[in-house]
Amino acid sequence: MHRLEEIWLTVSCGILIIFMFIVGYQAFALEMGPPSHMETIDPQKVDQTEPFDNPGVFEIGENEYEVVMTMQTFGFTPNKIEIPVGAEVHFTLTSKDVTHGFQVAGTNINAMVMPGHIQKISHTFDEPGEYLVLCNEYCGIGHQVMATTITVK
Ligand code: CUA
Incomplete structure (x- = not known):
């Protein structure tokens, strides 16, 4: 694989992982998930x-x-x-x-x-x-x- 291809692949995968981490942190650690899921009923x-x-x-x-x-x-x-x-x-x-x-x-x-x-x-x-x-x-x-x-x- 070309050296530049490797660099861009690494950069784009890195950005994806960072975004997933941010979204996961907001949803679970900061409890910013959908509010409609907070109260449940049988x-x-x-x-x-x-x-x-x-x-x-x-x-x-x-x-x-x-x-x-x-x-x-x-x-x-x-x-x-x-x-x-x-x-x-x-x-x-x-x-x-x-x-x-x-x-x-x-x-x-x-x-x-x-x-x-x-x-x-x-x-x-x-x-x-x-x-x-x-x-x-x-x-x-x-x-x-x-x-x-x-x-x-
Ligand atoms: Cu459609 Cu209730």
């Missing part, structure tokens, strides 16, 4: 596990709400959500069966909701309106009808 016992034993919309502070929601083929519980304009909403989500998606059109909410994991995402709804909520992960035969709305008024 997907068979969602109905008996707090807070999912009582899904719904809860006022938890001044203009601050928590939406506890389960997702299952092919719907959302609760499936009609109403919140006041300007409210900060904390969604706590899990799936009872397969992987679903939680996307709210017109916002930057877009989360993957996996069985066995608790997904949390917050958003402040500053504009009144009907927000379409879609499942954006293919989850089976009824995937295309899996939708609901959030009414902000």
Whole structure:
């Protein structure tokens, strides 16, 4: 092999190893892994596990709400959500069966909701309106009808 080839091969392999080390260090030592993997739940016992034993919309502070929601083929519980304009909403989500998606059109909410994991995402709804909520992960035969709305008024 040519001397220059050897040098460049060594340099590029060295860079790869350094990058892998940095990513591994961030993920494991600094715990910068995906946050959705931090809280787990037994997907068979969602109905008996707090807070999912009582899904719904809860006022938890001044203009601050928590939406506890389960997702299952092919719907959302609760499936009609109403919140006041300007409210900060904390969604706590899990799936009872397969992987679903939680996307709210017109916002930057877009989360993957996996069985066995608790997904949390917050958003402040500053504009009144009907927000379409879609499942954006293919989850089976009824995937295309899996939708609901959030009414902000
Ligand atoms: Cu649920 Cu697609």
